[in-house]
Each structure stands twice: as structure tokens, then as C-alpha cells.
Amino acid sequence: MASGVPRPQIDTSKAHSARVYDYLLGGKDNYQVDQELGEWLPEAVAHTARQNRAFMHRAVAWAAGLGIDQFLDVGTGIPTEPNLHQIAQGVNPAARVVYVDNDPIVLTHAQALLVSSPEGRTEYLDADVRAPGTILRRAAELLDLSRPVCLSLVAVLHFILDEEDPRGIVRSFTDALAPGSCLLLSHASMETHRAPDGAGTRDRYRSDIPYQLRTRAEIERFFEGLDLVEPGVVTAAEWFKDTPAPDPGSLPVFLYAGAARVP
Known part of the structure; x- marks a missing residue:
């Protein structure tokens, strides 16, 4: 962050979704309260976090391989390396990436998101997914929205409750994107495997971080009006394009993933 800008206040008295996710991925940017929740969660949840990250890597590389050189995450x-811009710029060094989040813990690490290749650009916006119009307007300062953009909504929509109209949010984004753009999306679900302690996990996690699990059919509705690409909406460990099949591991994956093109 620029000098003179006050560091955001971080509440370390309760678990935070970004910090818990960081802990599950083996990161160090978390606190005891996050570690305690991470330790309490079943090992399959940590496995799901790793599979989700691997899905993002494969999907971004696929989108960049299509020739898309603009990304809105x-x-x-x-930031957990390799991050989205590193994957995209590994395929096309001139790729431009706009990162968006409104969590104070993410803002403190924003500089790590801005380390671009010399040919490309990265930018960070402090904004809320619930305000797609604001995000698109500000992103247009770096991205040319008249050209294809890859929109990444990876593991974020389960933190948007039904009363906040998550499908309307997604539609506001995709309606603004040029034909040939793509949507990458993943979303937590207990439908994939119903672990014996699943209800307890939901109760504990909900008490710390509001979220809403959805079924595969509900997640597929986020792609309505778009051209869903094969293999469709599958678990994150099952999604791949033009690469060898990933190793799904032996644990359940509590998360569906998919990609679609804007017609």
C-alpha cells in the first residue's frame, strides 16, 4: 500500500474466511483463532481447499490458452503462490489482472498481488462482490471490457446468502462482458459427500463465518445464459481441460466447479 495510507484494522478475536483458507493451504497469514477452527474442521475440508486452488490454476491456464489476456478475480x-496472475502471465506475459476483495486481511497483502511480469499489469481494488457495477467501472480503468475477459468467482459465492441475490450478482457481471469472455466459478456443497459430522461442521462454521451451501443444481443456475464447457459442473478435483486428469486423492471434495463462455 502507498505510504501514509493507514493499515486496516483486523479483528483477531474471531475466525476469518480468508485466514482460515490460508491456514488450510499451509500459509502463515493467520491467527490462533483461525488455526483453531482449521484444526477443528475435518481433513477433507483442507483437501477441498487444495483441490479448489488446483482447479483455479488449471482453469486460468485454460482460459489464457484460449487467447484471453484480461482477468478479473x-x-x-x-495471496498464496502461485497466484492467478502468475498462472495467466506464465501463459501470456502481457496478461492484465485485476484483483478484487474487501477484506482488511487481504488489503494488507495487496502489494504481493501487484508484482506483475514486465509486459503485463496487475491492480488491486478494495471492493465488495455485492457491488458488481462499482467493480466493473473501476476495473475498466485497466481492462478493456469491449474485449474478452476471464471472470473468476472462485470459492466466493457461498459467502453470499440467497437474500443477497447471488445469481443477480453473477448476471450483472456476465451481462457486462464481451462475447468470448469466460466465467470460472467454484462453490462449496455438502451434496458431493455427506460426512457423518457434516451438520456439526455447518453449525460451527456458520457461527463464525456466515455462508450458504448449495446443491449442484443450484450452482448450475449460475451459468444460465452462458455456454457451459465440458465437463460441466463437477467436483473441483474432476474439472480439467486439455491436460492429464488430476489426482482427486482419497478424501471427499466438498466443492463443485465449472467454466462457461459468454456467447
Whole structure:
């Protein structure tokens, strides 16, 4: 962050979704309260976090391989290398990436998101996924929205409750994107495997961080009006394009993922 800008206040008295996710991925940007919740969660949840990250890597590389050189990552989270811009710029060094999040813990790490290749650009916006108009207007300062953009909504929509109209939010984004753009999306679900302690996990996690699990059919509705690409909406460990099949591991994956093109 620029000098003179006050550091955001971080509440370390309760767990935070970005910090718990960082802990599950083996990161160090978390506090005891996050570690305690991470330790309490089943090992399959940590496995799901790792599979979700791997899905993001594969999906971004696929989008960049299509020739898309602009990326809008909403709900960025704490930077964990390799991050989205490193994957995209590994395929096309001139790729431009706009990261978006409104969590104070992410803002403290924003500089790590801005380390671009010399040919490309990265930018960070402090904004809320619930305000797509604001995000698109500000992102247009770096991205050319008349050309295809890859929109990443990875592991963010389960933190948007139904009363906040998550499908309307997604539609506001995709309606503004040029034909040929793509949407990458993943979303938590207990429908994939119903672990014996699943209800307890939901109760404990909800008490710290509001979220809403959805079924595969509900998640597929986020792609309405778009051209869903094969293999469709599957678990994060099952999604791949033009690469060898990933190793799903032996644990459940409590998260669906998919990608679609804007017609």
C-alpha cells in the first residue's frame, strides 16, 4: 500500500474466511483463532481447499490458452503462490489482472498481488462482490471490457446468502462482458459427500463465518445464459481441460466447479 495510507484494522478475536483458507493451504497469514477452527474442521475440508486452488490454476491456464489476456478475480483472498496472475502471465506475459476483495486481511497483502511480469499489469481494488457495477467501472480503468475477459468467482459465492441475490450478482457481471469472455466459478456443497459430522461442521462454521451451501443444481443456475464447457459442473478435483486428469486423492471434495463462455 502507498505510504501514509493507514493499515486496516483486523479483528483477531474471531475466525476469518480468508485466514482460515490460508491456514488450510499451509500459509502463515493467520491467527490462533483461525488455526483453531482449521484444526477443528475435518481433513477433507483442507483437501477441498487444495483441490479448489488446483482447479483455479488449471482453469486460468485454460482460459489464457484460449487467447484471453484480461482477468478479473473477484474474492481474491490472501495471496498464496502461485497466484492467478502468475498462472495467466506464465501463459501470456502481457496478461492484465485485476484483483478484487474487501477484506482488511487481504488489503494488507495487496502489494504481493501487484508484482506483475514486465509486459503485463496487475491492480488491486478494495471492493465488495455485492457491488458488481462499482467493480466493473473501476476495473475498466485497466481492462478493456469491449474485449474478452476471464471472470473468476472462485470459492466466493457461498459467502453470499440467497437474500443477497447471488445469481443477480453473477448476471450483472456476465451481462457486462464481451462475447468470448469466460466465467470460472467454484462453490462449496455438502451434496458431493455427506460426512457423518457434516451438520456439526455447518453449525460451527456458520457461527463464525456466515455462508450458504448449495446443491449442484443450484450452482448450475449460475451459468444460465452462458455456454457451459465440458465437463460441466463437477467436483473441483474432476474439472480439467486439455491436460492429464488430476489426482482427486482419497478424501471427499466438498466443492463443485465449472467454466462457461459468454456467447
